[in-house]
Amino acid sequence: MDIEPLLDSHAPRYAVESDSEDEFEAPSAAAGISPPHGVDIALPAGLKAVSKLLIVSGLAGLEWSRGVQLSNAVGDVLVASFPVGAVYVTEDGGAIVHITCTLPPNACYPLASVIVSTFRPQRVGLLDAYTAPTYISDLPSSPYEAPIRVLCTSEMAEPCPVKAAPFRPPNLIQLFPAAVMSVLEIVGARGAAVLLPSLHISAPPGLEPAPLNDSDSSWPVQSMMTAHTYLYDLLGSTHKDWVPHARVHMASKSGRSARSTRGDVVGEGSMYI
Structure with missing residues (x-):
């Protein structure tokens, strides 16, 4: 008598037939997710x-x-016709681009590319933040004592500023700052990112630009002054003091566009750049 040893065994999971009508067709796209498109x-x-x-x-x-x-700004930065920032021209012939919104991931690299290709700068300074609680270091320290970190392109040979620390692997910057540094590295420009330590982990960005909400963020005045000095030293510009201000949260104004918040974004001070 022939005996089939696998007669009573369960069928392999990959052999169980599917009830789906499109078993041999490509799965349909999930509802609510738009296909990639240009920005x-x-x-x-x-x-x-x-x-x-x-x-x-x-x-x-x-x-x-x-x-x-x-x-006064010379105009807005637009992403998909939405104002996400403004451009300023300085007295010494330089320029400032202030991005006032969170950006969707698919807009970061295109925006960085357009900015760099338009201005064709010799030196670029970038100010943003990194998440201190998740930063990996061989010298662990409290996030409350995290230093300002600096990330430079290959062409930027200047040593790290005093009291700052290099931004080292395996840590990564993300989204728009990462896009800017990538573009600068590709074109061989001299650039440096000055990154302030943040105690908060940012929520993932949405699919559309959104005004910033700073209800949970703040930096000591000394940290802002130090970062300001680093930026101007790295750019080779004559810097003046960063002036402390009466802080106003943007949370209650989250529904306003970047154009309408410009008056709130630019604080009172005594410096022209």
């Missing part, structure tokens, strides 16, 4: 190449902008 980026018309470019973004950029007196 329209627009900067103000008539911009010229500059030798020095300062890019400030995130909550660190928002806090920094309140301690300086900026000239």
